[in-house]
Amino acid sequence: DIRKTFLSYFESRGHKIVPSASLIPNDPSLLFTVAGMVPWKGILQGTEPAFATRVADVQKCIRAGGKHNDLEEVGFDGRHHTFFEMLGNWSFGDYFKEEAIAMSWELLTSVFGLDPNRIVVTTHYSDDEAAAIWKKVSGKDAILLGDKDNWWSAGDTGPCGPCTEMHYDLGEDMPGGLPGTPDEDGGRFVEIWNDVFMQYNKNEEGKFVPLGRHNVDTGMGVERIAMVAQGVESTFETDVLKHILNKVCEITGKTYKENNKTDISLRIVTDHAR
Numbered sequence: 115d116i117r118k119t120f121l122s123y124f125e126s127r128g129h130k131i132v133p134s135a136s137l138i139p140n141d142p143s144l145l146f147t148v149a150g151m152v153p154w155k156g157i158l159q160g161t162e163p164a165f166a167t168r169v170a171d172v173q174k175c176i177r178a179g180g181k182h183n184d185l186e187e188v189g190f191d192g193r194h195h196t197f198f199e200m201l202g203n204w205s206f207g208d209y210f211k212e213e214a215i216a217m218s219w220e221l222l223t224s225v226f227g228l229d230p231n232r233i234v235v236t237t238h239y240s241d242d243e244a245a246a247i248w249k250k251v252s253g254k255d256a257i258l259l260g261d262k263d264n265w266w267s268a269g270d271t272g273p274c275g276p277c278t279e280m281h282y283d284l285g286e287d288m289p290g291g292l293p294g295t296p297d298e299d300g301g302r303f304v305e306i307w308n309d310v311f312m313q314y315n316k317n318e319e320g321k322f323v324p325l326g327r328h329n330v331d332t333g334m335g336v337e338r339i340a341m342v343a344q345g346v347e348s349t350f351e352t353d354v355l356k357h358i359l360n361k362v363c364e365i366t367g368k369t370y371k372e373n374n375k376t377d378i379s380l381r382i383v384t385d386h387a388r
């Protein structure tokens with residue numbers, strides 16, 4: 115339902131829906147497809163022609179090495195995976211920040227029906243434009259953060275730019291603090307969606323060269339939005355992964371949520387088995 119709802123929302127707004135590309139990228143700088151934008155790197159850089167100016171898909175991703183490596187986090191929290199699926203919409207020289215943010219907000223609150231009061235947004239401190247758009251679209255004051263949180267690139271070189279992240283508040287019963295605070299990894303706030311504004315290409319000399327046109331690249335984890343929609347505390351308890359976790363418990367004779375250390379192992383085996 116989440117995949118279908120996402121794709122039909124963007125289709126009705128002029129996006130061409132395409133299937134997931136291979137997990138093995140046609141790109142010597144990456145071992146695996148780490149994000150939905152990987153198949154579109156050439157288009158974003160302007161070295162390949164765009165087959166459409168608006169595109170949306172559900173891309174299979176692996177983050178188990180290189181710049182985007184989640185391997186060491188898998189199991190220790192309930193939201194990282196070596197393999198996951200990324201919902202994404204793109205503008206190749208078509209809409210930019212204003213429309214991207216307005217569509218993200220509408221989809222999350224009016225279509226998926228998430229409580230607007232539980233959504234927290236962050237923007238890059240240099241991106242006054244994105245913060246002003248959030249204020250206009252949602253009334254929210256974005257939390258301004260630096261490159262670690264709000265600057266995105268697939269690899270050490272290539273298309274990149276400032277981004278704006280949408281986080282969901284799982285509630286005050288959960289430990290953890292707001293994005294950008296010392297206890298941001300506590301678990302209360304989960305990042306659900308990232309809109310990247312691809313304005314630059316970082317070249318081999320490390321220089322940021324402005325791209326000839328403005329692009330949008332967004333990524334929302336299927337497992338994470340499912341976790342929020344299904345009201346569970348981790349992606350492992352969603353219908354995407356629960357059946358694997360149950361089977362791992364059955365085979366090992368262990369019970370989930372009885373012992374913290376065992377839970378980490380059960381989540382790791384579940385992720386890797388998937």
Ligand code: GLY
Nearest residue numbers: 149151308332333
């Ligand atoms: N390319 C956007 C993301 O991975 O968050």
